[in-house]
Amino acid sequence: MGVVTAVQAKKLIKWGAIGMAAFYLLNKPADAAQTVHGAFNGLVTAGNSMAQFFAQLT
Incomplete structure (x- = not known):
């Protein structure tokens, strides 16, 4: 009974x-x-960085 799963x-x-x-x-x-x-600002910055990264791949 004392064991926590x-x-x-x-x-x-x-x-x-x-x-x-x-x-x-x-x-x-x-x-x-x-x-x-x-x-939220961190997520927006991360999204912008990823978009910039993928844009540079093409």
Whole structure:
């Protein structure tokens, strides 16, 4: 009964991360918005870099 399976550990980590994100969002919404904005900018930069790379291949 005391053994935690990999599936149980994965669920625990997932729900823990969701709980921490919700706590962060509710307690510091401006910081959470800045974090999302930074992550989005990172994705856009990565996409632009990949597009530039593939354009150079042709």
